[in-house]
Amino acid sequence: MPQSMGNKRERQYEHIKDSVLKRGSSEKRAEEIAGRTVNKVRAQKGEAKTASKTSLNDMSPSRRGGLRSHSGAGGRTYAELYAEAADKHIRGRSSMNKAELLKALGSRH
Numbered sequence: 001m002p003q004s005m006g007n008k009r010e011r012q013y014e015h016i017k018d019s020v021l022k023r024g025s026s027e028k029r030a031e032e033i034a035g036r037t038v039n040k041v042r043a044q045k046g047e048a049k050t051a052s053k054t055s056l057n058d059m060s061p062s063r064r065g066g067l068r069s070h071s072g073a074g075g076r077t078y079a080e081l082y083a084e085a086a087d088k089h090i091r092g093r094s095s096m097n098k099a100e101l102l103k104a105l106g107s108r109h
Helices: 007-022 027-044 051-059 060-067 078-089 099-106
Strands: none
Touching: 007 027, 027 060, 027 099, 051 060
């Protein structure tokens, strides 16, 4: 744990870190995500000494997670879309981003 927080925030940090690890991320990445999430919540709840405007005005991490929970992790990956575009001989695929590949394949996100 990077710094001393309340018991609730420490539990929250560990819970988020464990969840990220279960999804297959590295220990370092899990700690980063958990730390950023807990720091943002602390800022929004007035528990932090300093806070950015973005942290204060943005949607809470729990609300954002709840909205995303029904749509999965973002659908197919860029690599999967690119491979499908290659199979279908779609021209210009090498310069397309994920959204453009989805559109070219006629997929709905």
